[in-house]
Amino acid sequence: MISVKAVASDRDTSRPMPMRPADLERVKALPLFSGASERLFRDVLAGCFLQRFPAGTTLLMEGDPVDFLYVLMDGSVELGASWNDKDTTLAILRPVSTFILAAVILDAESLMSARTIDRSDILMVSGEAMRRAAGEDAAFGFAVAQEMAGCYRGLVRAIKNQKLRxxxxxxxxxxxxxxxxxxxxxxxxxxxxxxxxxxxxxxxxxxxxxxxxxxxxxxxxxxxxxxxxxxxxxxxxxxxxxxxIDNHQPVTDTVTGKAQRERWPLPNRDFRAA
Amino acid sequence: MISVKAVASDRDTSRPMPMRPADLERVKALPLFSGASERLFRDVLAGCFLQRFPAGTTLLMEGDPVDFLYVLMDGSVELGASWNDKDTTLAILRPVSTFILAAVILDAESLMSARTIDRSDILMVSGEAMRRAAGEDAAFGFAVAQEMAGCYRGLVRAIKNQKLRxxxxxxxxxxxxxxxxxxxxxxxxxxxxxxxxxxxxxxxxxxxxxxxxxxxxxxxxxxxxxxxxxxxxxxxxxxxxxxxIDNHQPVTDTVTGKAQRERWPLPNRDFRAA
DNA sequence: TGAAGCGATTGACCCAAATCAAGGCGTAAC
DNA sequence: GTTACGCCTTGATTTGGGTCAATCGCTTCA
CATH class of the missing domain: 1.10.10.10 (Winged helix-like DNA-binding domain superfamily/Winged helix DNA-binding domain)
Structure with missing residues (x-):
């Protein structure tokens, strides 16, 4: 449990932020969106908003319904879980990362909690828009599937790490x-x-x-x-x-998605759908 | 390590099986395929084959490239992993289940090994056909994404189970x-x-x-x-x-996919893409 | 400049789980 | 039948990791 100092300061309250063109570009560069048409990209991000949260803010608790896909643009976020007064950290995210995609795709409750570690800028994208776009646009649906597959393989690595070592x-x-x-x-x-x-x-x-x-x-x-x-x-x-078990891929500017990390260091067979 | 008695018997050799109409129906009933058009279904399954394996057969080792999506039609399969002379079981599958979907989607090497526990009938579907279909057909791509999301959430539950209890x-x-x-x-x-x-x-x-x-x-x-x-x-x-953490959904005839299991007991908001 | 608070470290101790070892039981082969 | 083998169980022991407690050092704030 990390307590957050309650300081009556403007700095510590979450608030909407203007979405700069540079932010849009960074989102578009994510593998999840990089193959999307301009039109689809606009449709999905219509109604999204960028928000700044202070450190230690709980974005989502376990069991909460999930209405948005979250994209961490700046700062860092901890994904955790708890049971019977114990808790554990499942992942620590750095920009640019999406999270709770699985719950969004299935329109299900979150199995993890999400909390900001530092002050963080987070883009919130309509889950409904994500599902609609994934169901209507084949390339985007496939990109979502690839991202989910990458996340899945990350968890397989985590379980092996935990059970075998x-x-x-x-x-x-x-x-x-x-x-x-x-x-x-x-x-x-x-x-x-x-x-x-x-x-x-x-x-x-x-x-x-x-x-x-x-x-x-x-x-x-x-x-x-x-x-x-x-x-x-x-x-x-x-x-x-x-x-x-270990994903030793160095962090580069061009490779940021979970799926991409999983494909390395394989030669790039035709990656995106033909 | 479970040793398999080497008996020089016809029973113990893997061999191709004829694909009966009833088998096709059971595959088509999987959430992964149930929304697919007849044409897409035929395309994906073109060139697939059903094969019978004796108990204890290694279908896939860790690190192997994955060319097929496997569908367990009868019998049971263990998914496992090993490191440094230790090994662990990651999942035990019963019919009808697909496995190594993530590796297929990313055209990556398998992170798990797969071994038959009992004599098993397994349908092998071209991974290349799966990727092509998922990239061309929006509904199918979305179904794949949903299935991956369900598998992902199953692993999140497993990690929580392992780390918290x-x-x-x-x-x-x-x-x-x-x-x-x-x-x-x-x-x-x-x-x-x-x-x-x-x-x-x-x-x-x-x-x-x-x-x-x-x-x-x-x-x-x-x-x-x-x-x-x-x-x-x-x-x-x-x-x-x-x-x-625990998925207490009872097993029914109509609900078999990992994604379906994850949606229960939520009310069915429009499940398949509109 | 304190004082408070929190994270990190260290030591003593305890408990859960792995290991090592032996024996029972059921099944399959001969 | 009888033997052999694998699985399961039970006991003794060790070990890895958790808990409890005290201390140190850094930062923040009065």
């Missing part, structure tokens, strides 16, 4: 993945609070801390959020990264 | 779910070997056995594969079933 191994692989995603240098920065990473990796903050300390034996130096991997080969011998 | 709780909820799926009577039958259920629930066979014994205190009687729940309320107090 121990905490230390999950952490080691997380660090290797982060290193690659941040350019591959020896030093990089943990992108979020350690407590949240612990929850994402399915461990307590205490064990996360202890596991980080253990990794010193494998050449991992920690100073605050700064991580230095001095002996990558040693760490990999422990982590045993596997392309069928 | 302990072994005993997972078992208790599994029993409650099985009871409902088998008609809701006090007594029902475990549908698979205990060792496989243990793997599905993320525990060792030893702990599975011990956990079953523990549940005697909660009114659960075990005789072989026969389970009797004498005090459902007591068991539920332990299990704390949650509609956002």
């Amino acid at each position: 121990g905490g230390l191994e999950r952490l080691a692989n997380y660090l290797i993945t982060q290193r690659l995603r941040q350019g591959g240098g020896a030093t990089f920065t943990l992108p979020h609070e350690k407590r949240m990473l612990a929850s994402l990796l399915g461990m307590t903050p205490e064990n996360f801390s202890r596991s980080l300390a253990t990794l010193a034996d494998y050449g991992v130096e920690i100073h605050g959020a700064e991580v230095t991997i001095n002996r990558p080969a040693t760490l990999e011998r422990l982590a045993k990264p596997d392309p069928l | 302990g072994g005993l709780e997972r078992l208790a909820n599994y029993l409650i779910t099985q009871r409902l799926r088998q008609g809701g009577g006090a007594t029902f039958t475990l549908p698979h070997e205990k060792r496989m259920l243990a793997s599905l629930l993320g525990m060792t066979p030893e702990n599975f056995s011990r956990s079953l014994a523990t549940l005697a205190d909660y009114g659960v009687e075990i005789h072989g594969a026969e389970v009797t729940i004498n005090r459902p309320a007591t068991l539920e107090r332990l299990a704390k079933p949650d509609p956002l």
Whole structure:
């Protein structure tokens, strides 16, 4: 549970934002929309709105009906779940990402909660418009199917990671993945609070801390959020990264969708529908 | 690892089967295909073939390229994964189910292995035909998206089950779910070997056995594969079933797709694209 | 400049689950 | 029948991870 300071300040209230042309371009660049015709794109985004939320805002609770597809334009969002007074982090999103697409497609209640981590700008797109467009436009329907397939495969990886590996191994692989995603240098920065990473990796903050300390034996130096991997080969011998669990694709400007991440590093057979 | 006795018998070799009209009807009844036109259905299934496999046949290994959508018509199939000499069961399928749809849609390698548990009849549909049809026919593309969304939500439930609950709780909820799926009577039958259920629930066979014994205190009687729940309320107090984790939908003849299961028990807002 | 609050760390302890080992039971092969 | 093998169960032990508690350090705010 992260509490949010209740400050009576304008900064901390959510509010509508003007939608700039640059924002539109970034949305259009998403694989989900990049194949759409100008007309379909306008139809789907008609009535959408961009909104700024303060850090710690609950966008959606588990079980809530889902009326919008959310697109994170700026900031970061945590997807989580809870049961019986326990809770866990299922994913941490960075721009530009869509979320709760599955619930939108099925017009179902959300199985996850969504909360802003930092102040975030979020585009909200009519779920009804999404469903209508996906059912009427073959190319768009296929793009939705591909995006869903990518999300599905991300979860398969997550379950394998969770069921087959121990905490230390999950952490080691997380660090290797982060290193690659941040350019591959020896030093990089943990992108979020350690407590949240612990929850994402399915461990307590205490064990996360202890596991980080253990990794010193494998050449991992920690100073605050700064991580230095001095002996990558040693760490990999422990982590045993596997392309069928870990998605080591570096983050680029041109590749942002879950489906795209899943297709890498395969050669691009005809990707979009002919 | 389940070893298969190598018996030099005709029964134990896979072989093509004639596709009966009744089989076609059962495939057509799947939500994935039920909205398709006769023409699209014929196009997609052109070149498909039905094949009978003996028990224990590996249909697909992790990392294999996926050329076909598989449809389990009869028998049962285990989807699994392994890493570092450990392995785990991700799902156990019963007819009529499709599998590895996500890999087909993205033309990607499989993240899971697939193995027959019993002798099984499996329909193999060209992945290329699936992708082409999904990209050309809006209704079919949307049906694929819905099916993927249903599969996705099934995995979200699985991760929540795994990360938020302990072994005993997972078992208790599994029993409650099985009871409902088998008609809701006090007594029902475990549908698979205990060792496989243990793997599905993320525990060792030893702990599975011990956990079953523990549940005697909660009114659960075990005789072989026969389970009797004498005090459902007591068991539920332990299990704390949650509609956002457990899918308690009873199995019916008319509802078979992953997407359909996810929509229940919501009222049917216009399901198929208008 | 404190004081409060929160995240991170560390240590002591406990519990759940994995491992190792042995034995029972049912089924299939000979 | 009898043997062999696989599955299941049960017990003893170990281990990974969770819980509880105390402390440190940083940031925020009065």
